[in-house]
Amino acid sequence: MSVIGASGCGKSTLFKVIAGLLPQSQGEVALQGCGHGGNRLGQIAYMPQQDLLLPWRTVLDNCLLPLEIKGRTKKNKVAPVWDMLERFGLGGYELAYPHELSGGMRQRAAFLRTLMTGGELMLLDEPFGALDAMTKRDMHRWLLELWGELRRTVMFITHDLEEAILLSDRVLLMPPGSHGPLRELNVELPRPRRLDMNYGHGFVALRAELERRLYESRTI
Structure with a gap:
């Protein structure tokens, strides 16, 4: 929508x-009824207008951030995220920093980070x-x-x-x-x-x- x-x-x-x-200020917001x-x-999952990638973290670490915030161990989550980076056209840039990416690649990384929050x-x-x-x-x-x-x-x-x-x-x-x-x-x-x-x-x-x-x- x-x-x-x-x-x-x-x-x-x-x-x-x-x-x-x-x-x-009024009304009700219902999630799944x-x-x-x-x-x-x-x-x-919420993605604002700016990508807001953390400049001191690599692409991989930016995408792992939602999992870290939720207390999930990075060790068990790196492999799936690595596979998702490949599907998002970011293969080979997992250890790159945001300033090394094009605008479109930054948006893909931000989109994947949003996806990793797990919200439906x-x-x-x-x-x-x-x-x-x-x-x-x-x-x-x-x-x-x-x-x-x-x-x-x-x-x-x-x-x-x-x-x-x-x-x-x-x-x-x-x-x-x-x-x-x-x-x-x-x-x-x-x-x-x-x-x-x-x-x-x-x-x-x-x-x-x-x-x-x-x-x-x-x-x-």
Whole structure:
């Protein structure tokens, strides 16, 4: 599910509330049908806009950080993480430091670290927003190939309408200033998805409809 809306409408704040980093002023946040109050912290995987890799730790050690925080021994976890690094296109860079990686590789490492938290719900706050167009397309291709293996529920903030349609099954539109109801668009495109779907009639029609609804939400 992607969440889109004008800058300042509360998308990142919503994610921080869901993750338990901020208290909600009203309403209820339920995880798997159960309200958790303020006890959601640590149960939900959250990746902010910046990769926030620790510069003094290697790629491997950055990815092991969630396991260390939970008190799991590194000795028993290195081998599986090493295999995941290979699948994430980071093979050979396990002992590299963040400053030695490209922007796309840093985002992959940050994504894997988020995945290692073990949360069944992943919140990704504009993870590709700072990447150039070509690197972003490479990340889309990589993520689409990996999507079926993740078996996680993913909520994704983006300002890129094509990105929202390509990656999502549902798109939520937040109104400016969080005034008014959320609007929803179902993305009825077959999976697995491919990058060349961007040029198909169905994709173009969905983008036009999403843009129309986004414009209407700003004028209400």
